[in-house]
Amino acid sequence: MINQIENPDITSVYTLQLASTTNSITLLENFIDELSIKFGFSDLLYANVLTCLSEAVVNGIVHGNRQSPEKKVYINLEVIKEEQLVFTITDEGDGFNLNSLPNSAATENLTGRGVFLINKLADQCIFNSKGNELELHFKI
Numbered sequence: 001m002i003n004q005i006e007n008p009d010i011t012s013v014y015t016l017q018l019a020s021t022t023n024s025i026t027l028l029e030n031f032i033d034e035l036s037i038k039f040g041f042s043d044l045l046y047a048n049v050l051t052c053l054s055e056a057v058v059n060g061i062v063h064g065n066r067q068s069p070e071k072k073v074y075i076n077l078e079v080i081k082e083e084q085l086v087f088t089i090t091d092e093g094d095g096f097n098l099n100s101l102p103n104s105a106a107t108e109n110l111t112g113r114g115v116f117l118i119n120k121l122a123d124q125c126i127f128n129s130k131g132n133e134l135e136l137h138f139k140i
């Protein structure tokens with residue numbers, strides 16, 4: 001379910017709260033599908049948003065919240081003048097040190113590849129200092 005909040009400085013604000021279970025990925029996909037229809041995402045934008053948010057939410061569920069169903073992953077979206085999407089994904093975990101991730105380009109390392117993909121596909125990617133919140137920017 002998408003909650004829309006009106007803000008005169010921003011075109012639209014949407015929020016989504018997900019339980020830390022893998023079943024929540026379906027709700028995330030539905031959320032992205034609704035946004036894509038509402039804002040007319042190109043195929044490339046749709047694929048990039050879907051990939052980045054899926055990776056971020058799965059990381060929040062599995063690594064951040066340790067699949068504890070009582071903990072939530074929060075997604076906020078600000079649509080700025082229908083030109084830019086700014087997603088903020090937050091989990092209730094302890095966070096992580098971005099600099100401690102191994103080199104994801106090395107074939108022996110599977111850890112960190114989701115973060116690598118997110119950095120490549122989003123127009124801008126900002127982690128908070130604690131490592132439990134990620135801000136993703138996409139141009140519409």
